Amino acid sequence: MVTAKGLGELFDTFEREAFRLETLADYSKSGNVDAYQAFLAGQPQPADYNESWLSEVRAHTGGGKRIYRVHVVSRPLTPYLRFELGWGYRKNATGGEEFFILDTTGKPNPLKGAEDFWLFDERTAVVMHYDHAGAVTGRETIPDGQAQEFVAIRDAALAHAEPFSAWWEKHGGT
Helix, strand or coil, rough: CCCCHHHHHHHCCCEEEEEEECCCCCCCCCCCCCHHHHHHHCCCCCCCCCHHHHHHHHHCCCCCCCEEEEEEEHHHHHHHHHHHHHHHHHHHHCCCCCCEEECCCCCCCCCCCCCCCEEEEECEEEEEEEEECCCCEEEECCCCCCHHHHHHHHHHHHCCEEEHHHHHHHHHHH
């Protein structure tokens, strides 16, 4: 019997690329809660912020693997998105993670109805489930060989997105 790999195991074993689609405006109940509260309080970003994730990213990208994501956003940004993009994305990019923004401000969302997911090596997808407050409620690993729908969503997301650095230069903080 073959069992589905969990998210941690997929990060340990992917060979070429890990892609993430983020569709929510608030993940504040899913991690980094203390850092988010510090951001809201106007405190400076700690030098060691997100260091464990950054170390993992560096290990993968240093080995020639790609970690990248598209986040669907609409302006004005929520406080959480200002935190995630300003503190998280800008810091994680220093480790080689790539970010793209699909800005739907004033236009239809080309991915309407798409759920958050991770996609590993175009073979295995993990759908992320959240509640209305942005807390993870579950993860569903899609069996290998059934990931084509997620590959198509990834391709559409990238076709409509722009690199984070260019987007941030135009819209950072708005």
